[in-house]
Amino acid sequence: MGNFVLGxxxxxxxxxxxxxxxxKILAMLLVLISIFIPAGYLGYAILAVVIVTTxxxxxxxxxxxxxxxxxxxxxxCFLLVVNIFAVKTGDVLIAFGNFEIYSDxxxxxxxxxxxxxxxxxxxxxxxxxxxxxxxxxGIEDLLKPFKKxxxxxxEIAMMISIALRFIPTLIEETERIMKAQASRGVDLQExxxxxxxxxxxxxxxxxxxxxxxxxxDLANAMEARGYAPGQRRTRYKQLRFHFRDYMLLVCSAGLVxxxxxxxxxx
Amino acid sequence: MSIEFNxxxxxxxxxxxxxxxxxxxxDLLIKEKKMTAIIGATGSGKSTLVQHLNALLLxxxxxLKVLDFEIVAKEKATNLKALRSHVGLVFQFPxxxxxxxxxxxxxxxxxKNFGASDEEAQKKAIHALKLVGLDESYxxxxxxxxxxxxxxxxxxxxxLAMEPDILVxxxxxxxxxxxxxxxxxSLFKELNQKYAKTVLVVTHDMEHVLNYCDEVVVxxxxxxxxxxxxxxxxxxxxxxxELHILPPAxxxxxxxxxxRGFHLPxxxxxxxxxxxAIAKEVKHxx
Numbered sequence: 001m002g003n004f005v006l007g008x009x010x011x012x013x014x015x016x017x018x019x020x021x022x023x024k025i026l027a028m029l030l031v032l033i034s035i036f037i038p039a040g041y042l043g044y045a046i047l048a049v050v051i052v053t054t055x056x057x058x059x060x061x062x063x064x065x066x067x068x069x070x071x072x073x074x075x076x077c078f079l080l081v082v083n084i085f086a087v088k089t090g091d092v093l094i095a096f097g098n099f100e101i102y103s104d105x106x107x108x109x110x111x112x113x114x115x116x117x118x119x120x121x122x123x124x125x126x127x128x129x130x131x132x133x134x135x136x137x138g139i140e141d142l143l144k145p146f147k148k149x150x151x152x153x154x155e156i157a158m159m160i161s162i163a164l165r166f167i168p169t170l171i172e173e174t175e176r177i178m179k180a181q182a183s184r185g186v187d188l189q190e191x192x193x194x195x196x197x198x199x200x201x202x203x204x205x206x207x208x209x210x211x212x213x214x215x216x217d218l219a220n221a222m223e224a225r226g227y228a229p230g231q232r233r234t235r236y237k238q239l240r241f242h243f244r245d246y247m248l249l250v251c252s253a254g255l256v257x258x259x260x261x262x263x264x265x266x
Numbered sequence: 267m268s269i270e271f272n273x274x275x276x277x278x279x280x281x282x283x284x285x286x287x288x289x290x291x292x293d294l295l296i297k298e299k300k301m302t303a304i305i306g307a308t309g310s311g312k313s314t315l316v317q318h319l320n321a322l323l324l325x326x327x328x329x330l331k332v333l334d335f336e337i338v339a340k341e342k343a344t345n346l347k348a349l350r351s352h353v354g355l356v357f358q359f360p361x362x363x364x365x366x367x368x369x370x371x372x373x374x375x376x377x378k379n380f381g382a383s384d385e386e387a388q389k390k391a392i393h394a395l396k397l398v399g400l401d402e403s404y405x406x407x408x409x410x411x412x413x414x415x416x417x418x419x420x421x422x423x424x425x426l427a428m429e430p431d432i433l434v435x436x437x438x439x440x441x442x443x444x445x446x447x448x449x450x451x452s453l454f455k456e457l458n459q460k461y462a463k464t465v466l467v468v469t470h471d472m473e474h475v476l477n478y479c480d481e482v483v484v485x486x487x488x489x490x491x492x493x494x495x496x497x498x499x500x501x502x503x504x505x506x507x508e509l510h511i512l513p514p515a516x517x518x519x520x521x522x523x524x525x526r527g528f529h530l531p532x533x534x535x536x537x538x539x540x541x542x543a544i545a546k547e548v549k550h551x552x
Contacts, residue, residue, distance in 0.1 A: 010283065173362075179322045180363040183355040184424065185379025187347060195379075202375065205365035209410065 007068075007127045007167075015244060016058040017129045021138030023245035028126045030252040035118050037256070039263040044114055046262075050255060051121050058129045068124050072116055080109045136161035137239060155229050162218070170211065177206050269296040269319065269432070269464070273328035274339075276314055280326060288314040290488045291328065296481075301458045301465040303475040303496070305511070306485030312468045313358070315485065316434050319466070320353035321346045333431065351380040354430030358437045360421035364409035369395070369420055372409050376428040387427070394427035395420070398453060415446045422450075426457075432464045433457060439471065447471070451478045476500060476514045476535060484509065501532045516540060 016024070035047060055065055083105040090104030127135070140157030147153050178188070186199045271294040278286045288311045296302055304312050317323040318330055321337055329338040335349045357363070366372035373391035374384070382390065392402060398419040404412075409420050422438065435454065439447035451467075455478045458465045469475060475482055475496060482499045484492040491509070492499070500506070500517050513521070520530050520540060528547055534540050 176357065177362060179317065180355075180357045180360065182322055183320055183350055183357070184363070184376040184428065185347060185350060187379075202363075202365050206362045209365075210362050 007124075009131055010060065010064070010128045012059040012129075014057060014059045014129065016054065016125065018244070019129075019248060020239055020241050020245040021130050021134040022141055022239060023241065023248050024126050024130055025135070025138050025142060027248050027252040028122055030249075030256050031122045032119060034252075034256045034259040035115055035122070037259045037263045039259045040266050042266075043259050043262050044118070047118055047255075047259065051118055051125070054125050055121060058125055060124070060128055064128070065121055065124055069117060069120050072120065076109070076113050076116070079112060080106075083109050132164040133161060134237075134239075136164065137235070137237065141239060152229075154233075158229070166214070169214075170207070173210055174203065174207060177203055268298045268331075269333075270294070270331040271318075271328070272330065274318065274325045274330050275327040276311075276318070276323060277326045278314075288488050289325075292488075292490055294483065294490055294493065296464070296466065296483075298464050299458070299462050300480045301455065301467070301478060302481045302483060303479040304466060304468045304483045304485065305470065305472075305475065306491070307510070310485040311488040312485050313436055314488075316355065316436055316466065316468060319432065319434050320350045320355050322355070347380070351428060352430055353432045353434060354425040354428050356422055356425050356433070356435045356438060358440060359418075360425075360438075361414065361417040363421055363424070364417060367408060368406050369409050370405040372420065373424050373427045376424055380428060390427045390429060391423075394423040397426055397457070398423045399449065415442055418442065418446075418450075430463070432466070434466045436468045437470070438467065439469070439474070447474070454478065472511060472514045476516070497533060497535065500535065 031047075031051070037043065039046075052062070055062065084101050087105035087108055088100075088102055090102045090107070092100045093103050093106065094101045130138075136157045139160060140153050143151055143153035143156060178186075181199070181202045182188075184202075186202055188196070188199050188203075191199065271292045274289060274292040274294075275287065276289040278284070278288055292315065304315065306312050314323060318325060318337075319332055321332075321335075321343060324337060324343060325339040327339045329336065331337075332349060333352055335345065335352075337343050364372050366375060370388065370391055373394055374382075374387035377387040377390045378384070392405070395402070395404065400416065400419055400423070404416075404420075409417060412420065418438075422435075425433070433454070438454070439450050442450060451474050454465050454467065457463045467474070467479065479496050482492075482494060482496050483490060484499075486509070500513060503513055503517065503521050506513050512518075516535060516537065520532070520534070523544065524530055528544070530540070530543050530547070534543055
């Protein structure tokens with residue numbers, strides 16, 4: 001569980017780490033849009049080059065990025081199976097008697113896989129270079145314009161930051177409970193179905209009990225210190241745009257435009 | 267049939283940016299049927315060390331022998347479940363491991379996992395509950411309805427019900443009231459003496475070390491700094507200062523009196539002995 005890397009912040013020192021979280025979030029959204037523009041092989045090649053360059057500029061190793069994609073592999077395999085059964089267009093690649101696998105099924109899956117991988121890489125670039133708290137500050141600021149139409153920007157940001165804050169705590173807690181139950185003879189790997197269900201139950205019940213306990217304690221602690229959600233509050237950390245942040249936005253907007261033009265031309 | 271660490275080291279998150287070596291080449295021999303205290307500052311590796319005893323953590327280097335089981339680093343360990351039935355590990359704040367609807371079911375959980383029949387498990391459960399000082403009226407209650415101290419007892423009973431030969435406790439008295447802590451430590455002493463179990467206790471309380479334990483292992487920065495008998499350990503107070511350990515009250519009294527001109531023997535560790543030694547000396551001068 002300690003090797004779970006998706007969404008983990010890595011404290012390196014790079015230009016991307018120093019950028020304003022708002023700029024990074026907006027840039028990420030722009031790149032995500034460009035990933036969804038169908039611009040053929042060339043478009044994805046360009047995107048891949050740009051994204052890999054960003055990953056390397058952020059001093060992240062490709063191994064780390066690859067690791068954060070691992071949880072997706074299972075989903076992709078599942079998708080491949082579904083596609084094989086559902087998609088019946090294109091050329092027949094392999095035939096087992098009556099059962100035929102079509103080329104479009106495989107291509108569709110590869111297509112989705114490439115998109116997913118690129119998306120994960122982009123989001124990893126954001127989450128690995130931005131402290132969770134800065135990220136929520138950025139989200140709060142970006143949501144501010146929507147306050148007029150009733151979006152509770154501050155509350156959303158507070159909820160996100162609390163959720164993010166407790167992910168490592170809950171992972172630690174899970175590990176602790178797993179170990180405690182393992183000492184009592186629980187074996188999560190082996191055993192019959194009934195034993196496995198018992199094993200999972202012995203993990204989930206204590207986890208929920210402690211999570212609710214924590215939530216209650218936290219709510220009380222916040223109220224005791226006079227927290228009121230609707231209140232106007234000042235902030236210790238002020239976000240400021242620098243030249244590099246504008247450059248990032250211009251570049252990502254440029255990327256979207258380039259891919260869009262490419263898509264139109266094709 | 268003892269516990270033997272042979273150059274054991276352990277590294278958390280090996281080969282990642284978060285790599286952290288918690289144990290360095292630990293050599294340690296823990297004798298059977300003794301009660302051993304493990305002390306040391308936070309982060310000195312105590313919890314990491316005890317988690318090796320029932321193979322929850324496997325050594326990154328070196329080898330480890332517990333009872334008849336041998337665990338060698340980088341080799342696939344087998345029979346871990348059998349080892350865990352012999353070594354009962356009670357974690358810090360074990361209350362969170364309670365999950366069943368009734369205390370009876372929760373106490374039966376361990377023994378059943380290790381292959382006991384329903385009947386056997388219930389027998390063991392009732393025995394364990396009595397050991398921790400709760401009566402049978404608790405059996406049908408929900409463990410989540412108990413007070414903090416009672417939950418702790420039930421959680422420990424859950425381990426005792428497995429009837430392990432070696433009992434390992436990570437700060438079992440943390441957060442208990444002084445009276446509850448004393449009862450808890452007396453229970454472990456009883457298990458050690460009456461049921462001949464090997465007991466290891468991680469603790470910060472020097473009074474407990476002095477009053478209940480036979481041997482003491484001092485850890486510092488992931489190494490074994492000292493391993494000696496309790497009596498030997500509290501003899502030399504200058505050594506304790508070096509470790510930033512505040513000696514038990516009785517040792518401090520003796521030390522202060524000696525600084526002010528008394529000549530009290532360094533091996534008296536209980537109130538009665540100390541009092542008669544002081545009286546003798548006062549009479550001698552008076």
